[in-house]
Amino acid sequence: MIGNKGIGKIPYGGDWNPEQWEESEWMKDLELLPKAGIDILTVNVFGWAGLQRDDDLWDFSKLDRVMEAATAKGYRICLATGTAAHPAWMARKHPDILRVDIDGRKRKFGARHNSCPSSPTYRAYSVRLAAKLAERYGHRENLVAWHVSNEYYEACWCDACEAGFRRWLERKYGAIENVNRAWNAAFWGHTFYSFEDVVLPSHLSEEWGANRTIFQGMSLDWRRYNSDNILETFKAERDALKAVTPDVPVTTNLMGLYPWLDYRAWAREMDFISWDNYPSPDDPWTVTALRHAAMRGLKDGMPFALMEQTPSVTNWQPYNALKRPGVMRLLSYQAVANGSDTVMFFQMRRSRGACEKFHGAVIDHCGHGDTRVFREVAELGKELRALGAKTLGTRTKARCAVMFDWDTWWALMLTAGPTVDLDYPAEIHRYWAAFARANVACDVVFADSNLDGYEIVAAPCAYLMKPGMAERFEAFTRRGGAFLTTVLSGLADESDLVTDTGYPGPLRTLLGVWVEETDALPLSRSNGIAVESGALAGTWETKTLFDVIHLEGAEAIGRWTAEFYAGTPALTRNRFGAGEAWYVGGVVEQALADRLVSELAAARGIAPPIEPVEGVEVTERAGDGRAYLFALNHGSQPAELTLRFPAVSLLDGASYDASPDSPAALRLAPHDVAILERRGP
Ligand code: GLA
Ligand code: ZN
Numbered sequence: 001m002i003g004n005k006g007i008g009k010i011p012y013g014g015d016w017n018p019e020q021w022e023e024s025e026w027m028k029d030l031e032l033l034p035k036a037g038i039d040i041l042t043v044n045v046f047g048w049a050g051l052q053r054d055d056d057l058w059d060f061s062k063l064d065r066v067m068e069a070a071t072a073k074g075y076r077i078c079l080a081t082g083t084a085a086h087p088a089w090m091a092r093k094h095p096d097i098l099r100v101d102i103d104g105r106k107r108k109f110g111a112r113h114n115s116c117p118s119s120p121t122y123r124a125y126s127v128r129l130a131a132k133l134a135e136r137y138g139h140r141e142n143l144v145a146w147h148v149s150n151e152y153y154e155a156c157w158c159d160a161c162e163a164g165f166r167r168w169l170e171r172k173y174g175a176i177e178n179v180n181r182a183w184n185a186a187f188w189g190h191t192f193y194s195f196e197d198v199v200l201p202s203h204l205s206e207e208w209g210a211n212r213t214i215f216q217g218m219s220l221d222w223r224r225y226n227s228d229n230i231l232e233t234f235k236a237e238r239d240a241l242k243a244v245t246p247d248v249p250v251t252t253n254l255m256g257l258y259p260w261l262d263y264r265a266w267a268r269e270m271d272f273i274s275w276d277n278y279p280s281p282d283d284p285w286t287v288t289a290l291r292h293a294a295m296r297g298l299k300d301g302m303p304f305a306l307m308e309q310t311p312s313v314t315n316w317q318p319y320n321a322l323k324r325p326g327v328m329r330l331l332s333y334q335a336v337a338n339g340s341d342t343v344m345f346f347q348m349r350r351s352r353g354a355c356e357k358f359h360g361a362v363i364d365h366c367g368h369g370d371t372r373v374f375r376e377v378a379e380l381g382k383e384l385r386a387l388g389a390k391t392l393g394t395r396t397k398a399r400c401a402v403m404f405d406w407d408t409w410w411a412l413m414l415t416a417g418p419t420v421d422l423d424y425p426a427e428i429h430r431y432w433a434a435f436a437r438a439n440v441a442c443d444v445v446f447a448d449s450n451l452d453g454y455e456i457v458a459a460p461c462a463y464l465m466k467p468g469m470a471e472r473f474e475a476f477t478r479r480g481g482a483f484l485t486t487v488l489s490g491l492a493d494e495s496d497l498v499t500d501t502g503y504p505g506p507l508r509t510l511l512g513v514w515v516e517e518t519d520a521l522p523l524s525r526s527n528g529i530a531v532e533s534g535a536l537a538g539t540w541e542t543k544t545l546f547d548v549i550h551l552e553g554a555e556a557i558g559r560w561t562a563e564f565y566a567g568t569p570a571l572t573r574n575r576f577g578a579g580e581a582w583y584v585g586g587v588v589e590q591a592l593a594d595r596l597v598s599e600l601a602a603a604r605g606i607a608p609p610i611e612p613v614e615g616v617e618v619t620e621r622a623g624d625g626r627a628y629l630f631a632l633n634h635g636s637q638p639a640e641l642t643l644r645f646p647a648v649s650l651l652d653g654a655s656y657d658a659s660p661d662s663p664a665a666l667r668l669a670p671h672d673v674a675i676l677e678r679r680g681p
Contacts, residue, residue, distance in 0.1 A: 007076060010336065010384045010392065013040035014308060014345035014362075018066050018559040019050050020352070030073045032369050035364055037381015040076040041348065042307070043067070045150050046112070047082035054089055060136055067137060076144045076305075079137055081237055083126040084150035085112035094121040100158035104204045113153035117230045118160035121316060130237040134244035146250040147307070148237045151276065154260050155226045157202045168225040170331055177430055182495040183217035190215070211416040212481070216496040219414045220407065227262045227406075235269055253286070253307040254298075256291035257425050259413065262406040264446040267298035276308035276346070277335060277386070281321040285634035286433035288331070292338035293396075293432065294404060297444035301395050307336040308346035312360030312373045320358065325372065326671035329380045330632055333673040335631035337619040341382060341392050346378075383651060387675070390650065391628055394621035398441035400597075401608050402432040403459035405447045411464045411496050412488070419520040421544045422587070427460040427486065430590060434597035439608030439618040443498065455604050456482045458583075458597075462507075464488040468504035476509060478577030482600045485511070486584040487518065487545045503547075504583075512554030512574030513581045519546040519563065528561035529570040529588065531612040535599045542570070547585030554583065613639050616668065629676040633668040641666040646677035655679075 013033070018026050033041075043066055044051075052058055070077060086097055091109035096119045098107045107114060115122040130148070137143060173179045176192050185191050192198055201207045201222050206214040213219040238250045249271035254263055257276055267273060275295045279288045295304050311328050313320050323331070332343045350361040362377050363369070369378070404425075412424045428444075434465065435442035443454075447466050451457055457476060462469075462485050470490065477483045490504030490511075494632075499505030503515035521527075527546050528539040539561060546560065549569040558571030574581045582596070601607075610618045617636030622626050633639045643658040643666050651674060658664035659680075666674060 007039065007144070008389050009039075010303075010387065011040040011076060011342045011344070012384050013038045013075070014042055015045055015347040016041040016043055016070075016349065017046065017347060018043070019047060019062065021349075023062075023065065026069055028367070028670070029363060030069055030075070030357055032363060033348060034073065034373060035369055035377040038348070038362065038377075039074070039341075040078060040144065041070055041346065042080060042147055042344070043070065044082045044133075045080040045147065046085050047080070049087040051082065052087060052125075052129065055093070055313070056593040058132065060132075064136075067140065071140065071142055074142075076142050077140065078145045078147050079133065079143055079150060080147040081126070081130045081133060081241075083115075083129060083148070083237065086115050086122065086125075090121065090125065094119075096160065097121045099156040100161075102155075102157055102202045102207070104157065104202060106158075113151070116156040116158050117226075117233045118156070118158070118164045123236060125235060126233065127240045130240040132242065134241045138241070138245035138248065143245075143248055145272075145305075146238075146241050146245070146248055147274075148234055148241070148250060148252045151253055151255055152230050152234065152261060154525070155230075157200050161226075161229065162200045163609055164229055165222060165225050167200055167223065168228065169198060170195050172221070178621045182497070182499060183215050183221075185215070188214065202334040212417075213414045216411060216414045216416075218330075220410055220496055223260070223410050224262070224407070224542070226260065226267060230261065231269060232268055234266070236371065238269065251305065251307075254295065257294060257404070259409065263298055264406060264448070270299075272302065272305060273298050274305035274307035274342075277306060277331070278310065278314055279331070280317060284433070285334070285615075285632070286436050287429060288334060289338055289436055289617060289619075290331060290429050290432045292335055292340065293442065294444040296339035296396065297404075297446065297449070300449065301339070301443065303339050303341040303393060303395065305342040305344065306332070306340040307342070307344050309335070310360045311345050311362050311377055313358070315356050315359040323360075324671070325376065328373075328376055330671045330673055331635065332380060333630065333675070334617065334632055335620070336391060337617065337632060339396055339621070343380070387650060390626065390677070391621055391675070394623040394626060394628060396441055396443065396619065396648045397467070397622055398443040399454060399604070400435050400440055400456040400601065401443040401445040401449070401451070401454045401458070402428055403445050403447065403449075403457065403462065404428050405462070405464065407447070407466070407494065408462060408464040411492060412461060415496075417520070418518050419544055421523055422461070422488070424461055425437070427587065430588075430593045431458040431460050431597065434588070434593040435601070436617065437594055437612060438598045438601060439610055439612045440597070440601050440606055441620060451476045451481070454481065455606065456484070456597075456600050459489065460483040460484075460486045464492050464494060465479055465490055465506050466494055470510065473507065473581075474510050476577070477579035477581050482579035482580050482582070482583040482604065483510065483576075483582070484600070487547055487586055489583075508552065509575055510574065510581045511572065512576070512581070513572050513583055514550045514552050515547045515585070516550060517548040519548070519565070520544065521546070527563060527586070529586065529592070530561050531558040531571065535651050536571075536592070536595055541589045542586035544587040546570070549583070549585050554581075587657070609645075610641050610643065613641055615639065616641060627678040629678065631666065631668060631676070633670055633672050636670045638670060639668045641668065643676070646679040649677060650675040650677055
């Protein structure tokens with residue numbers, strides 16, 4: 001992992017793009033940045049054009065000087081392979097490298113993420129570049145990680161990708177009859193006679209109009225293939241790097257919950273996860289925290305790297321608000337609190353031209369460090385130095401988990417009906433945030449994750465059932481777990497063929513319900529779920545989808561208040577083995593998710609380390625006998641937390657002599673952070 005190469009502290013730095021300046025300027029940056037505590041630079045992210053001028057014309061002299069200068073100043077280097085944007089000459093000479101878009105238009109040279117993943121030119125040339133970089137710079141002591149390409153993106157619809165799709169299908173299905181069956185191709189007379197009949201789903205074929213796609217099975221397979229195909233380009237570069245530097249960890253920077261690539265599959269090929277965090281100023285803190293948790297979950301809890309965040313402002317949102325004083329620090333610690341072992345920025349110095357000229361950087365256009373942003377970066381730099389290696393390598397210990405699955409996301413995104421308003425990540429967020437808001441640690445797990453260590457697992461909208469999945473949920477519940485799922489779950493198999501045994505298909509026994517019909521209404525309309533007594537008592541607003549449920553062993557906890565199905569079950573619980581399985585038959589208001597999750601946790605004795613206070617995030621990382629509690633005030637008001645254990649505050653040295661019987665108050669100013677080292681139980 002990036003933090004382990006003798007830095008002895010959280011690596012602090014980020015992208016530096018000196019190729020955009022005269023060399024005479026470089027030293028100014030390299031001398032100024034250490035004043036902000038910067039100790040790691042990511043270089044060569046868009047360096048290809050400068051390194052290779054023609055098929056066999058290489059020039060590493062400039063990058064040599066960048067590396068020399070940065071090394072002489074003591075920086076650690078995260079070295080990018082630079083293959084996220086191909087050189088102009090390559091596009092001119094080898095047009096196969098250019099992508100085709102979803103409308104079938106051949107792209108010209110331009111922008112980035114513009115290379116076709118199937119292009120023989122791209123494959124051969126990117127691997128050659130990676131190999132050359134490894135040979136030239138791989139021996140350097142200060143090389144801490146390889147950064148392959150940059151934010152792999154979207155897809156290509158060219159003939160080569162189409163041919164690759166056919167070969168991928170052939171490997172997966174063997175015979176074309178199996179494809180016809182999986183996609184229900186008899187619909188609209190689509191029977192395929194050979195693999196050659198298959199074309200990519202695009203605006204020219206199946207993916208257009210109100211149905212989103214005519215064939216969900218095909219569109220799903222296309223996304224799987226595309227993710228695999230682009231992953232092959234990563235693996236090819238990685239293997240070239242590994243052949244020379246087997247011990248230097250390899251990563252690529254992910255983008256959180258990004259729709260085009262199945263990051264869980266990618267994670268298996270990466271040495272460590274790194275990702276770029278660009279929340280919108282209006283995102284609640286739980287949205288960002290969920291993304292961190294998902295990135296942590298990709299490698300089953302292994303600490304990840306925050307590869308990029310802006311120190312102040314982005315350029316690409318409709319309104320690019322400045323991060324208010326303290327917010328950069330707060331969001332940096334939020335990453336660490338949720339599992340990051342680095343704090344890194346895009347970028348060190350602002351571009352003068354092109355679309356990122358107004359994107360924030362550690363060094364602004366004024367060129368000196370006497371700015372608010374630089375000072376804040378420097379303050380944090382000091383703190384991180386003082387923090388040293390303490391948090392590095394520690395992990396979140398969660399007894400609760402929420403399941404996220406890229407196939408399910410794709411299937412729900414591609415589905416025609418029952419509603420256009422269901423937002424899968426928003427449903428994941430609803431339940432994950434419920435745990436987070438209760439200060440209960442919650443992992444993000446995936447369809448193939450081991451559930452053994454968990455006591456509560458929520459799999460909202462688990463629409464797409466993979467082989468063995470229902471059995472695993474059953475085994476989890478049977479041995480005492482609390483399982484929770486929601487509307488549309490269990491409906492389809494891996495190819496999006498809908499169950500013919502009644503909804504929710506293979507989950508019917510576990511949940512003890514039969515869903516006969518699902519109503520869908522516009523967001524302007526709602527129904528209520530009435531719970532008569534107990535901890536969930538009340539009437540809870542529900543929107544978007546409404547299941548008509550028959551009990552088959554489950555008990556009705558809540559019932560619909562309106563429509564022709566008023567009085568029928570809407571929220572159910574089924575005792576199953578030693579555990580219980582909950583079903584929520586609609587898209588419920590956050591308050592019900594919050595209440596439900598808190599009750600499930602309380603019933604299992606899962607207590608928060610600190611009682612929740614609105615707007616304050618609390619997480620814990622532990623390992624090797626150390627335990628650190630993070631408290632982050634995302635609100636604009638001072639907050640007061642109650643400590644019931646003895647602790648020392650690492651950032652200000654305050655010590656709290658607290659116990660369950662004599663609690664202490666921890667005060668946090670708006671946007672302030674505390675890291676508490678536990679000194680006892
Ligand atoms: C991404 C990219 C960077 C830069 C930033 C700007 O994360 O990786 O190269 O474009 O966005 O926000
Ligand atoms: Zn292509």
